Amino acid sequence: MAQTVKRAYKFRFYPTPEQAEELARTFGCARLVYNKALEERSRAYTLEGRSLSYVESSAALTAWKRTDELAFLNEVSSVPLQQALRHLQAAFANFFAKRAGYPAFKSRKRSRASAEYTRSAFTYRGGRLTLAKMDGPLNIVWSCPLPEGAEPSTVTVSKDAAGRWFVSILCQDTIRPLNPTGEAVGIDAGITALVTLSRPIRGVSDADGKVVNPRHERADRRKLARAQRALARKEKGSANRRKAKLTVARVYARISDRRRDFLHKLTTSIVRENQTVAIEDLTVRNLVKNRSLARAISDASWREMRTMLEYKAQWYGRELVVVDRWFPSSKLCSACGAIAQSMPLNVREWECACGATHDRDVNAAKNILAAGLAER
Numbered sequence: 001m002a003q004t005v006k007r008a009y010k011f012r013f014y015p016t017p018e019q020a021e022e023l024a025r026t027f028g029c030a031r032l033v034y035n036k037a038l039e040e041r042s043r044a045y046t047l048e049g050r051s052l053s054y055v056e057s058s059a060a061l062t063a064w065k066r067t068d069e070l071a072f073l074n075e076v077s078s079v080p081l082q083q084a085l086r087h088l089q090a091a092f093a094n095f096f097a098k099r100a101g102y103p104a105f106k107s108r109k110r111s112r113a114s115a116e117y118t119r120s121a122f123t124y125r126g127g128r129l130t131l132a133k134m135d136g137p138l139n140i141v142w143s144c145p146l147p148e149g150a151e152p153s154t155v156t157v158s159k160d161a162a163g164r165w166f167v168s169i170l171c172q173d174t175i176r177p178l179n180p181t182g183e184a185v186g187i188d189a190g191i192t193a194l195v196t197l198s199r200p201i202r203g204v205s206d207a208d209g210k211v212v213n214p215r216h217e218r219a220d221r222r223k224l225a226r227a228q229r230a231l232a233r234k235e236k237g238s239a240n241r242r243k244a245k246l247t248v249a250r251v252y253a254r255i256s257d258r259r260r261d262f263l264h265k266l267t268t269s270i271v272r273e274n275q276t277v278a279i280e281d282l283t284v285r286n287l288v289k290n291r292s293l294a295r296a297i298s299d300a301s302w303r304e305m306r307t308m309l310e311y312k313a314q315w316y317g318r319e320l321v322v323v324d325r326w327f328p329s330s331k332l333c334s335a336c337g338a339i340a341q342s343m344p345l346n347v348r349e350w351e352c353a354c355g356a357t358h359d360r361d362v363n364a365a366k367n368i369l370a371a372g373l374a375e376r
């Protein structure tokens, strides 16, 4: 059965100098409103023991706009300011539900600069998106088309640490489940290979089932390490340090963009080709702490990949099984069930007493699949 989901499409865009200025001002006002409302709510909470509602914060905003010193809030679209109050409301709801810590102030330097526009504050017609208070549409790089007849409900504009502008457009989308298949696959998260599959998928893995990091990854990581070393040598507060910081942010942004792209293709293929996908909950296995950069990037990839598998499985009518108990996936023979005595990390292939020879990672992926199917 087809289902309707909300789906965000993110594109890069290039603002005119006037648009950039208007957006920078809007970001600043939204941040100020958020921080000021947070201050008031904190005061009401600590002094009077009561929590302010969204309606009260909104009334306060109206009052601020009437004062001389905050009259400049009237110069930007009122919608992103209202949305900032809604975000604060959500942050408090999460805090009271013990899902998050106490809301923090937004900082000009450390917080993501963004502004959210709802339906009344933008127009979208014939592939042109125009925001309130702007006289022309945004120059968007449409890297993929919006779904046919899409009705955007929310538009979020942001600028990242590397100075790039993005617009994220939330649309209703209809997703149809894929035809069922009898196939199942287990996935082992590795370090040498990005992941290993219990059975190879053509166009995705090699003949053994290994999915290696994309070719550009190694060069990108080298560049990142070099940029980080350069940054460490720069004097604090200097102009050169600011420049070096921007370089690090740019390299990092490129790595994560390319990685996300790669992971999207990978997870779509895995979900398309298999009815059941079994993965391991890595918090169980991450007993060995390894603080290397390579490891940090692998871990981030894995988390991102798991999220993608979760929602794509749900979209397309597939099943994702997460094995969350620890078991010796590398030492267990997937053919006979015997457990090998020891399995140092440098052993990539081994032979069991039963005569089966195993690639370490493929064997682990097969065990994860078996554990997932048993647990289901």
Ligand SMILES: [Zn+2]
Pocket (backbone or CB within 6 Å): 333, 334, 335, 336, 337, 338, 352, 353, 354, 355, 356
């Ligand atoms: Zn065996």
